[in-house]
Amino acid sequence: MEQVKLDTKESQEDKVLEFLSKFSPASAGVIETGTGIFKLNVYKIMKKLTESGKVLIDKEGKPPIYSLANKADETGKAGKKDATAKKEKTEKIDKKPVVKKATIFKDDEVALTKEGGRDVSKFIFNKVAYPKSRCVLEVIRQYAKDHPKITLQILQTVFKSNDLQKRYGTIVELYAAKKFETSSGRPRHFMKSTDIINVNGRKVVVSNQWDANNFEAFRKICTSLKYTIKKQQ
Numbered sequence: 001m002e003q004v005k006l007d008t009k010e011s012q013e014d015k016v017l018e019f020l021s022k023f024s025p026a027s028a029g030v031i032e033t034g035t036g037i038f039k040l041n042v043y044k045i046m047k048k049l050t051e052s053g054k055v056l057i058d059k060e061g062k063p064p065i066y067s068l069a070n071k072a073d074e075t076g077k078a079g080k081k082d083a084t085a086k087k088e089k090t091e092k093i094d095k096k097p098v099v100k101k102a103t104i105f106k107d108d109e110v111a112l113t114k115e116g117g118r119d120v121s122k123f124i125f126n127k128v129a130y131p132k133s134r135c136v137l138e139v140i141r142q143y144a145k146d147h148p149k150i151t152l153q154i155l156q157t158v159f160k161s162n163d164l165q166k167r168y169g170t171i172v173e174l175y176a177a178k179k180f181e182t183s184s185g186r187p188r189h190f191m192k193s194t195d196i197i198n199v200n201g202r203k204v205v206v207s208n209q210w211d212a213n214n215f216e217a218f219r220k221i222c223t224s225l226k227y228t229i230k231k232q233q
Contacts, residue, residue, distance in 0.1 A: 016046070017049070019035050023150060046064075121232070124232055137206040140155070141197050143225070144204075152173070155204070168184075173203060177191055189205040189208060
């Protein structure tokens, strides 16, 4: 009986390590969703794995964010290498790095300021400036691209889909977005063919309903995932 318990615990640890190798960094809630292991057990496993050095805590707090140690090391090395190359290139050409000009996305930004005017602030992601709503779309598109095996449920959990957009959902399937459009009288998600994201064979779309508050909450999630969004000055 004791041997069966040990095997089960070991297999759960392996399951968590395998999940983190594909979807790191991640919180305990995301790990629970992706592995089917109860959150209490996830915390116990993460404590053992962090003490052994196999897993690192990327961000303290509630909830803590975990990364696979080997993956974090590889990311760090790659980051240093890229930084060195960028520095050498900058010194060589003696020019400031150029930020690409933003493409103009008409009618994408539906969020309004408290004063009632259109918020025209732009945010830079991957060296391109976007309105808030379009920026959210591009970040989620990039995350899905970086994690090709991710499921819709895990993607929704990572970006707290139902918390940030309680009424329409941040990330939903295309057919659901079309129903929202019919019931509300106008599209609540990006539904053009070029905006649809393929997630494990499912057509997925992203909400275009963003104001200063829920966008800032989204930016905090991106920071924990190490996806940088900067406000254009």
